[in-house]
Amino acid sequence: MLQENLTVVSQRQLTADVFELTLQGKMATTDPVAGQFVDVKIPDSSHLLRRPFGIAQVDAAKSQLRLLYRTVGQGTAALSQVTAGTRLDTIGPLGHGFPTDFLQAGQHALIIGGGTGIPPLYALSRQLVAQGVEVTHAIGFGRQQQIFYEQEFRELGAVHYATDDGSYGFHGHIGLLLDAQFADAEFDAVYACGPRGLLMAVNNRYREHPHAYVSLESRMACGVGECYACVVPAQADPTKMYKVCDDGPVFATGEVAI
Numbered sequence: 001m002l003q004e005n006l007t008v009v010s011q012r013q014l015t016a017d018v019f020e021l022t023l024q025g026k027m028a029t030t031d032p033v034a035g036q037f038v039d040v041k042i043p044d045s046s047h048l049l050r051r052p053f054g055i056a057q058v059d060a061a062k063s064q065l066r067l068l069y070r071t072v073g074q075g076t077a078a079l080s081q082v083t084a085g086t087r088l089d090t091i092g093p094l095g096h097g098f099p100t101d102f103l104q105a106g107q108h109a110l111i112i113g114g115g116t117g118i119p120p121l122y123a124l125s126r127q128l129v130a131q132g133v134e135v136t137h138a139i140g141f142g143r144q145q146q147i148f149y150e151q152e153f154r155e156l157g158a159v160h161y162a163t164d165d166g167s168y169g170f171h172g173h174i175g176l177l178l179d180a181q182f183a184d185a186e187f188d189a190v191y192a193c194g195p196r197g198l199l200m201a202v203n204n205r206y207r208e209h210p211h212a213y214v215s216l217e218s219r220m221a222c223g224v225g226e227c228y229a230c231v232v233p234a235q236a237d238p239t240k241m242y243k244v245c246d247d248g249p250v251f252a253t254g255e256v257a258i
């Protein structure tokens with residue numbers, strides 16, 4: 001883990017409220033695992049807490065890493081205004097990422113995501129494809145205008161979209177898409193990141209799967225396991241607590257209560 005002033009290389013707006021931020025620094029050469037995140041200090045003194053962002057892509061040769069984020073409040077709105085050359089005080093890579101070592105070339109993984117859960121799944125999909133793993137994506141959005149990185153995912157494997165309003169792909173929640181499309185399909189690994197409803201659907205459907213993982217989103221303060229702002233109870237024992245930032249954000253299905 002490093003604390004470093006990363007330099008903004010570029011910032012690109014992808015949809016009405018989603019931005020792609022490319023940063024440069026030594027952190028990108030520390031071999032981050034897909035699913036790990038960075039904690040960025042907003043360059044505005046009115047925002048004291050750092051913001052956690054999943055790493056979407058790493059280019060170690062260029063010492064660059066890429067974040068995708070949605071503007072959900074004043075902090076991320078301020079971040080969306082930073083331009084090339086700005087230095088961002090950043091800690092990372094943090095947390096435990098998605099386990100992939102057990103997969104062999106030729107095996108098949110299902111990646112399930114939605115909304116702001118997309119960024120770490122893009123990094124994961126790239127990592128799996130580099131391992132020779134076949135990847136199928138099931139991705140949910142509210143409506144077609146919210147979709148980003150479609151071409152990028154299609155270049156890695158099959159993509160099935162679900163939209164809540166039916167404007168693109170399957171009409172309905174991603175959980176219904178899983179029922180309709182993958183009820184009898186067998187996968188060697190299943191990975192998910194996204195809103196709580198999506199994670200609940202995956203946690204229920206793949207609870208007994210030996211290699212199924214969910215990445216939790218949580219409000220965080222310290223980001224490094226010291227403040228207990230991000231705890232979630234174990235599913236089997238509500239008195240046992242896990243810290244999303246430090247024990248997670250990736251957990252096996254059935255491990256934590258969602």
Ligand code: FES
Nearest residue numbers: 221223227228245
């Ligand atoms: Fe402080 Fe997780 S954010 S312990």
